[in-house]
Amino acid sequence: RCPRSADDERKHPVLCLFCGAILCSQNICCQEIVNGEEVGACIFHALHCGAGVCIFLKIRECRVVLVEGKARGCAYPAPYLDEYGETDPGLKRGNPLHLSRERYRKLHLVWQQHCIVEEIARSQETNQMLFGFNWQLL
Numbered sequence: 287r288c289p290r291s292a293d294d295e296r297k298h299p300v301l302c303l304f305c306g307a308i309l310c311s312q313n314i315c316c317q318e319i320v321n322g323e324e325v326g327a328c329i330f331h332a333l334h335c336g337a338g339v340c341i342f343l344k345i346r347e348c349r350v351v352l353v354e355g356k357a358r359g360c361a362y363p364a365p366y367l368d369e370y371g372e373t374d375p376g377l378k379r380g381n382p383l384h385l386s387r388e389r390y391r392k393l394h395l396v397w398q399q400h401c402i403v404e405e406i407a408r409s410q411e412t413n414q415m416l417f418g419f420n421w422q423l424l
Contacts, residue, residue, distance in 0.1 A: 300328055300351075303341040303397070307331060311344065312423060320356070326423040329356055339402050341393070347376050348383065350393065352402050352409075359421045360409035362396070365389040 298311040309327040310316040316327035325333075332340035332353050341362075342351045348366055353359040364373050366383040374381060396405055 299345045300342040301345055302328075302331060302335060303343055303350075303393075304335050307335070308345075309342075311342070317423070323356070324423070325356055328353060329421070329423075341397060341402065348374055349376075352396075352406050353421060354403050354406050357421050358406050358410070360406045360413070362393065362405065362409075363389060365393055 297313055300309050300311040301307075302309065309331055311328050312326060317324045318327070318330040319325075320330060320333065328340070328342055328351075332338055338353075338355045340353050342353065343349070343364070344351060348364050350362040350364050351359055352362050364375070365386050366373065367386045367389070368374060368379070368381040368383055370381075371386075374383060396402060
């Protein structure tokens with residue numbers, strides 16, 4: 287449950303893959319003010335947990351998001367696959383998902399080798415459409 291909202295549950299729960307904290311994402315109830323700017327719960331948490339850099343798992347969408355600072359981020363392949371070796375973004379197909387050790391290892395290496403900022407830069411170079419996303423409200 288969201289501690290700041292009257293709703294019974296979080297609309298967009300995310301899991302910080304650094305410390306295990308569960309946060310509300312993209313909800314007005316959990317926005318914070320940082321240096322006079324409104325930021326979402328994920329960005330606020332990233333500033334305190336990972337000095338502005340963090341990895342989140344969007345639980346209800348089965349998506350991993352890498353963030354850096356208030357204005358940069360990207361999607362990263364989720365470590366969960368179905369029996370056919372495919373992801374289920376948005377959990378629309380409903381097939382049971384299992385942790386892929388290979389994908390998890392790659393995600394772990396991105397974190398362990400301090401390559402999150404590099405992955406975000408690489409993703410933004412190849413995928414121009416994500417520049418319009420308002421990362422600071424994540």
